[in-house]
Amino acid sequence: MWRRVASVSHLFSHSKSTKFNQGASTFKIWETFTSESEIPTPSKGSPFVTFVLGGPGSGKGTQCAKIVEAFGFTHVSAGDLLRREIASGSAYGSVILSTIREGKIVPSQVTVELIQKEMESSDNYKFLIDGFPRSEENRKAFEQTIGAEPDVVLFFDCPEQEMVKRVLNRNQGRVDDNIDTIKKRLEIFDELNWPVINYYSQRGKLHKINAVGTVDEIFEKVRPIFAPLSTLSSLFGKDHCEEWKFVPKEAS
Ligand SMILES: Nc1ncnc2c1ncn2[C@@H]1O[C@H](COP(=O)(O)OP(=O)(O)O)[C@@H](O)[C@H]1O
Numbered sequence: 001m002w003r004r005v006a007s008v009s010h011l012f013s014h015s016k017s018t019k020f021n022q023g024a025s026t027f028k029i030w031e032t033f034t035s036e037s038e039i040p041t042p043s044k045g046s047p048f049v050t051f052v053l054g055g056p057g058s059g060k061g062t063q064c065a066k067i068v069e070a071f072g073f074t075h076v077s078a079g080d081l082l083r084r085e086i087a088s089g090s091a092y093g094s095v096i097l098s099t100i101r102e103g104k105i106v107p108s109q110v111t112v113e114l115i116q117k118e119m120e121s122s123d124n125y126k127f128l129i130d131g132f133p134r135s136e137e138n139r140k141a142f143e144q145t146i147g148a149e150p151d152v153v154l155f156f157d158c159p160e161q162e163m164v165k166r167v168l169n170r171n172q173g174r175v176d177d178n179i180d181t182i183k184k185r186l187e188i189f190d191e192l193n194w195p196v197i198n199y200y201s202q203r204g205k206l207h208k209i210n211a212v213g214t215v216d217e218i219f220e221k222v223r224p225i226f227a228p229l230s231t232l233s234s235l236f237g238k239d240h241c242e243e244w245k246f247v248p249k250e251a252s
């Protein structure tokens with residue numbers, strides 16, 4: 001279900017000044033809409049953020065590519081940003097590399113800064129944040145730094161055996177796609193990611209998707225979650241859609 005909300009000023013209550021929270025006028029625009037007009041009014045815009053969660057090999061990246069193609073999101077993969085940072089020879093590179101090798105989680109400050117830069121350099125307002133947040137600490141750091149909460153949270157639910165099989169067959173030359181690191185990543189996922197999943201489930205934002213099946217079968221479960229976005233785009237145009245927020249169904 002979709003409804004119009006009082007813009008997004010509530011999303012930015014703890015925020016620093018970022019590209020996305022400078023529109024103090026947006027609440028006034030909503031007041032104008034509710035009191036005087038039935039026609040949606042363009043606002044300064046706000047990010048439409050989707051977090052994409054799931055264990056290693058659950059198919060997050062694969063499904064993100066399909067969502068980008070169908071719904072025009074910008075894909076921000078936290079893992080890819082970290083790997084790019086290593087490849088660039090940055091000061092953080094060696095710490096990131098050893099953390100990834102051990103299957104642990106890179107300090108939130110580093111990851112959030114990379115995500116923030118990526119979001120701010122994009123002209124798009126729809127973002128898929130893939131593989132993040134991996135812990136409650138990650139989640140809180142994002143909220144505080146970016147000043148936004150996710151509108152939608154996808155969780156690809158996949159049995160461990162299937163995840164291990166997929167990761168071992170991934171063939172992308174990743175330093176962490178070996179059986180020892182996968183075991184550690186699964187342990188860390190169990191310990192630190194479940195609290196994040198439960199947090200969003202309690203807030204009614206979580207869409208749990210059974211990640212077993214073909215890529216297309218799984219995408220057919222994802223598609224209806226975003227279908228209202230394209231309906232709104234065709235009815236009102238992009239600017240007007242920035243004024244709409246998704247009100248998710250109860251988590252399944
Ligand atoms: N539904 C699926 N069935 C079988 N293999 C899949 C499926 N989805 C993705 N894969 C493959 O599994 C591996 C891991 O997928 P990926 O999207 O990288 O997962 P994640 O980003 O969650 O680690 C890749 O080699 C991918 O091609």
Ligand SMILES: O=c1ccn([C@@H]2O[C@H](COP(=O)(O)OP(=O)(O)O)[C@@H](O)[C@H]2O)c(=O)[nH]1
Binds near residue numbers: 133
């Ligand atoms: O927010 C993040 C995302 C990734 N990682 C690190 O990067 C690795 C690979 O993450 P990616 O999301 O690429 O792995 P996937 O789940 O897709 O296999 C993880 O195991 C972590 O060590 C991290 O520390 N923080």
Ligand SMILES: [Mg+2]
Binds near residue numbers: 061079131
């Ligand atoms: Mg991935």
